[in-house]
Amino acid sequence: MNTEEIRKLFPILQQEINGHPLVYLDSAATSQKPVQVIEAIKKYYEYDNANVHRGVHTLGSRATDAYEGAREKLRGFINARSTEEIIFTRGTTTAINLVASSYARAVCQEGDEIVITPMEHHANLIPWQQVAKATGAVLKYVQLQQDGSISLEAVEAAVTDRTKIVATSYVSNVLGVVNPVKEIAAIAHRHGAKMLVDGAQSTPHLKVDVQDLDCDFYALSGHKMCGPTGIGALYGKKELLQHMEPVEFGGEMIDHVGLYDSTWKDLPWKFEGGTPIIAGAVGLAAAIDFLESIGLDEIDKHGRQLASYAIQRMQEIDGLTIYGPMENxxxxxxxxxxxxxxxxxxxxxxxxxxxxxxxHHCCQPLMRWLNVTATARASFYVYNTEADVDRLIASLLKTKEYFGYAIG
Structure with missing residues (x-):
């Protein structure tokens, strides 16, 4: 499919905003949804709506098959070894908090280290602050290079034998930096630490192979990859998840309940207490099918080309500052x-x-590092075109004119 054919699959783009055709450049916050995802969710509610894992009736069986089928589809999408390693969550934030609450608080002691970067989204920063406060661990930061990227030398300098966890985003939601997470994971493992990857911005654009990355945990959100809001996942290596305790308790996650003690189901269900996000999982499966029909390599190439074109055009505007690396x-x-x-x-x-x-894009420490209070951000996805970038540039020139600046 070419971009114009793809655009036709997104009903929300076929409208005008303030008398102009909509140009949506906020996909890093949330992507729009193709008709395939909308129809999949609609079909589930119209024909298959029931709770999972409980009823023996036909609707319950169909709902369970759809929910667990989505888990298998996601397993293949990121190349996990087993569906036991795929925990459905509300999104990246919940997934990271699960690791922080269940794994990190159990393994960290006073004087241990948690290593992150100043570019992290608050969802991959605040949970580690809380772990440090609760355990006495030390929060350490990898020094950024001048353009906001990470050098492996800086990682080597930050990670020591006292480091228990290294956590970093694969792709920065502000700088557009693509971090060398495979190499960072190798450094972490040489020191006996575990590696968590915030995949919120990478999963929609890059072909992810968690086995090749050799990360211990990987968190993602469905709504940034053409899926619905409220669904995401945590990948974790089975040997780690097996020894972690649940953080939510109730129905669905139990094996045996007594008056004074209870036992938990096997993986992955021990981490999925309560009625799960069934329709969200159905929508996520449809989103994966849609992305794979285009190809992640093509999606990555398209996004990079649009970013490069936007930078080229923005450099024509006097008084406009771009943050992050100009290439890659x-x-x-x-x-x-x-x-x-x-x-x-x-x-x-x-x-x-x-x-x-x-x-501030949920990155206040990074804003301070950039010496600004806030920034504007244009983010591109499968449905954007160079014409969208041209509309952005024209509108920025109008903005300068509106505020009384000479047009550069």
């Missing part, structure tokens, strides 16, 4: 216009039908 970056560009607050930039762009993100 994922499909997003974060920027500021001199003396114009990013929220004002986003408001004027919205008046032109162009949707971008503005704010």
């Amino acid at each position: 970056r994922a499909g997003l560009v974060t920027f500021n216009l001199d003396d114009v607050h990013p929220h004002d930039v986003a408001t004027v762009l919205d008046a032109e039908g162009v949707a971008v993100r503005a704010g």
Whole structure:
């Protein structure tokens, strides 16, 4: 499929905003949903809606097959060894918190180290702050290079034999940096530490192979990869998950319950207490089918090309600052216009039908490292075109004019 054919599969894009055709450039926050995903969720609720793992009736069996089928599809998508290693969660945030609460608090002691980077999303920062406070562990940061990327030498300098966990994003949601997580995992393992990868921004764009990366944990969200909100997953190596305790208790995750003690189901269900996100899993499976029909290599190539084209066009605008590396970056560009607050930039762009993100992007420490309070961000996905970038550039020039600057 070419991009124009792909665009036709996204009903939300076929509308006008403020009298202009919608240009959606906020996919790093959440992607839009193709008709295949919408129809899959609709079909589930119309024909198969029932709780899973419990009823012996036909609807219950169909719902269970769809839910567990989605688990197998995700296993193949990221190349986990077994469905036992795929825990469905509400998203990346819940997945990281599960590791922090169940694994990290059990293994970390006073003086141990947790190594992260200043570019992390709050979801991959605050849980580790809480673990450090609860256990006495020390939170350490890998020093960033001038363009915001990570050198392996800086990782080597930060990780020691006291390090228990290294946690980093695969792709930065602000800088577009693609981190060398496979090499970072190897460094962590040489020191006896475990590696967690925040895959929120990488899974929608890159072909992920958790066995090749050799990460111990990998967290992802469905809503950034054309799936519905409220569904995500944690991949964990089986030998680690087996020894971890659940953090949510109730129905679905139990084996035997007595008056004073209980035992848990086997993996993966011991971590999935309560009625799971069944329709979300169905939608996620449809999203995986959709992405694989295009090809992750093509998706990555398309996003990088659009980011490169956007950078080229943005460099024509006087007073516009781009953050992050100019090359080898994922499909997003974060920027500021001199003396114009990013929220004002986003408001004027919205008046032109162009949707971008503005704010600190849940990365306040990184904003301080960049010496700004906020930025604007344009993020690209399978349905975006160079014409969308041209609309962005034209709208930015109008923004400058609106605020009284000479057009560069």
